[in-house]
Amino acid sequence: MFRGVCLVNLDAKGRVAVPARYRERLQSTCDSRLVVTVDRDRCLLLYPEPEWELIESKLAALPAFDNTARAIQRLYIGNAQEVEMDAQGRILLPHYLRDFAALDKRIAFVGQGSKFELWDEGAWNARTEAALSDTRISELAVAAGLGSLTL
């Protein structure tokens, strides 16, 4: 499981350094091959390639005549892009994905289980603050059957 946030810089060429603590694992699990795509919440999702294959096959299996399914396929598969770590452990983000997530300089590189999320630092902080002040989180957590969750 990937976890934790790491603040990194996006350089003028659109590269971000993958935090070093993940690199060895990414080399062994996916030979440094990753897939970036968009997220509904205007951040980017970064998957080790095998993980992405799983998602992609699930999406591809959705009914072809369902409009919502097709919208989802277009969003995730259509915007997906393979990237590879260079010798310094950096990945190059395509320009249209940088624009999509409004990434300019400071990036929050967030571990989220089997994938990563890439946020503009300001957007990430705003999300965190919003989650903290949102009382629905505890209410809905209980409603979702997490009442017994011992955090």
Added chain:
Amino acid sequence: MFRGVCLVNLDAKGRVAVPARYRERLQSTCDSRLVVTVDRDRCLLLYPEPEWELIESKLAALPAFDNTARAIQRLYIGNAQEVEMDAQGRILLPHYLRDFAALDKRIAFVGQGSKFELWDEGAWNARTEAALSDTRISELAVAAGLGSLTL
């Protein structure tokens, strides 16, 4: 079960000494490997790694298209960070977590069952005082179904 509060100092490098009475147990149960994350009350939570894995797997199993579930995942998994005790029994708290809980120097290191809580000393004292002077506590305890609790 961990219990009791212990006041320790955060040094200039962001390290805190784990109270010695817990160290041996942490070495045997989790090989000195711990996970720190945030709490909604602006303190930090410190879990032995196996304990954290339990929680993380519950969180990871939440539905991906539920906005509240994702907010919870982002908050807890996204801010989680593995830490390891050094030879002196100290852990290094990442800068963003120190900022989050407004930790500067004096820390309350609080045992809370299977985990620990880390509070700024002032915030901890204020919490305690607030809980004592809050006359609604008894009412809320009853409302929460704790009426028959024999302390």
Added chain:
DNA sequence: GATGAGGTGGGGTAAAGTGGGGAATTAGGG
């Protein structure tokens, strides 16, 4: 008062993160 463990501080070093130059490749326009 001596002794030892718990707690604290700091310095040196290796590694992580960052920036940029220049070659190679691709795309677009004349």
Added chain:
DNA sequence: CCCTAATTCCCCACTTTACCCCACCTCATC
């Protein structure tokens, strides 16, 4: 089809940070 421009890739170098180790200080105990 060629020339130009932009992008990507590979390399090197610098700066900063985190980590490891050693040393000291303080307090309780004997």
